[in-house]
Structure formats: C-alpha cells, structure tokens
Amino acid sequence: MKKTIRDIDVSGKRVLVRCDFNVPMQDGKITDDIRITSALPTVKYLIENNAKVILMSHMGRPKGEPKPEFSLKPVADRLSQLLGKEVIFAASDVVVDDKVRETAEELQPGQVMLLENVRYRKEETKNEEPFTGQLAQLGEIFVNDAFGTAHRAHCSTAGLAEYMPSVSGFLIEKEVKFLGDALENPERPFVAIMGGAKVGDKIPVIENLLKKVDSLIVVGGMSYTFFKAMGYEIGTSILDEESIELAKELMEKAKAVGVQLMLPVDTVCAKEFDNSSEKGVFDRDKIPADMMGMDIGPKTIDMYKKVISTAKTVVWNGPAGVFEMPNFAEGTKAIAEALAKSEAVTIIGGGDSAAAVEQFGYADKMTHISTGGGASLEFLEGKELPGISCLEEK
DSSP states (O other), X not given: OBXXXXXXXXXXXXXXXXXXXOOOEETTEESOOHHHHTTHHHHHHHHXXXXXXXXXXXXXXXXXXXXXXXXXXXXXXHHHHHHTSOEEEEOOTTSOOHHHHHHHHHOOTTOEEEEXXXXXXXXXXXXXXXXXHHHHTTOSEEEEOOGGGTTSOOTTTTGGGGTSOEEEOHHHHHHXXXXXXXXXXXXXXXXXXXXXXXXXXXHHHHHHHTTTOSEEEEOGGGHHHHHHHTTOOOTTOOOOGGGHHHHHHHHHHHHHHTOEEEXXXXXXXXXXXXXXXXXXEEETTOOOTTOEEEEEOHHHHHHHHHHHHHOSEEEEESXXXXXXXXXXXXXXXXXXXXXXXXXXXXXXXXXXXXXHHHHTTOGGGSSEEOSOHHHHHHHHTTOOOHHHHTSOBO
C-alpha cells in the first residue's frame, strides 16, 4: 500500500501536486472539466489542512516549447470558480523562473497556485535535469494525483520523488483500489470487455486478463482480426495484419485455461466509413467482400447482455463500434446500458469507453470510471507504473 496525503503532515508545508488537467479545449474554452473536478478532493483536503498548494500539469503536446493554445490559464480560472477562491496562475514560458519561485515562497497556508504547462519544457518527458531540480526547489512534499500520466516517468511524475517525501493523492488511491481489487480479488463471475482497433495494442492486457477472468468479451475493430484468424472473409474491415497469428494463439490460450473467449456472432457492416452509408447486418462468416464492419449486431448484443447480467465484476476498455456515428453506436450503447443496469462492480478503463458512458448518460451508474486510458491498460497488463512505484510505502 502506498502512503497518501492522510499519512503525512502537510500543515504549513509547500506541497507540489501533480494533477492531470489535460482537458479538451475549443476556442480557448474547456469543453469537459471532469479531470479538474476529479482532482478536487485532494486539493480541498490540502487547503483544509493548511498546506501551501502548488499544482502542476501538462496539457496537449506543445513539444517542449511555449505555445499559448496549451496554456493552463483557463484551468486556473475554472479551478478558482470550483474552489470559490483565487488560484494564482504562475504564468511563465519556462515554467519555473525567479518570479514563480518568489510566488511559491510567499504562499500562505490554504493558498493555491498553478504552474504553467510542464510540457513547455523539453526535459519534462525525458525526466531530465535541470527541470526536475527547479520544480523540486518549489516544494517540500510531492503528491502524485495524475493517474492519467502515472505510466510515464517524467520530471513531474517520477523525477520529483527522488527529492522529497512522496505520497499519492485521493484520485490515484481510488484508481489503484478499484483496478487492483478487480485484478487481485474480484467478485466472480469476473468479465472483461476488450475493444479498440488493434489486437497488437491489447495482447499483453488480454494475456494477463486470461489468467484472471471467467469470460473475456471481444468487441470493436479487433474482432475482425480474430475473424480473419478463423478463416472468415472480413471485406474492407479494419485488420491488424501482424496480429492474425497472435489472435489464433489467444483463442487457444483461452481454451487451455478454461476462459470463455466470446467473439461477435453478427456484425453491422457499411459500404463506406460514413454515418449515412448503406448498411446491413451479417453473420460473422457472411461479411460481404465490399463492406466493412462498423458495430456488433443484434444477436451479439443479446448474447453479451446475458453474460453481463450474471457478472459480479466487469472491466470495460474499448468501444463495440464506431460509436461517434449514431448509426453505428447501438452496440456500444447497449453495453453501457447493460453495465448501468447490472449489480456488478463496473470499472470503465478510461479513453473511448469513458467518453461513451458519458455520451450515453450512464456515467453516474458506473462504480468507477478511470481517468487514464493508457495508464489503466498498463495496470491491467500487470505492469508497474513509474508514477506510482516511486511513492512511499505505508
């Protein structure tokens, strides 16, 4: 178990908190603030316990140079509204300069400041000096609460842990609890739903899950690689050519360990990758040569809903189809709805699956929605995440 902010005295101390404020923006406005609101329990706890709070985050990919469109100023403004108090924005193209140091020095207990985008510095993603040391000068305690970047060893995620006492915030604590319990001590039946386009990306996750789950449901673009491995025509559907043999091996592995590996039995196909394209429903061994798979079909939806309805733990990562297009969203929506109605512990692995449950209005019905797509995948793969492994043990 990692120490959290509850296990350390923060009163009167300058506390550096790595958050994940990488929020979607349009025309200079934040379009979804869930990543900001997810950080509030940690920030509020620190304020209430008289810490001097210094927040930091990345946004987008400015590639090591200052770009105004990736500034965290809108985040500081939104945080000020949410907290009902001013969050001082430390505007600096180099993130840490004399003025920023001075502002940090002058912070009073209960005050909050936010640094500029840490990825304005090219050292950040390489975990290199002098940037780590410059950040470290600002604080006395390091708190990592950015699960979305915990799989990266950057200056502001893992580097700082070498300089000062380092603990987790409440968001990372929650992520590790839900994902960890699902992997190590799930209530059974334990069902994993894996989607996405490329089998190759998910192979290590699927291999690890085959040791843990009772049923593994495959959806989305990767289904067609499995169909190809079974010798079926897949038309112009997405294909992860390099992973055909791997798909065969996974099916054999599942059989060997007694896990039910479930593939779609029918699929919604279209002539073009377009919402208004001509479409039809075909059994998986009858996909026309001039059409592409876009969603799971009605027979598959019924089959998957039955399995979900008996599950006690479900982890879902990856949509069932091209859910951004209304005509091909039925499968993803049906899975989200089945999870919402289920009595199971439902864990959504960030990324597109999180966007889908949000889009269909089922977010508040899920037990836990992970804030990190890539990080949750690596966690499910059984990997150690550098942004978490660097924190102190209880």
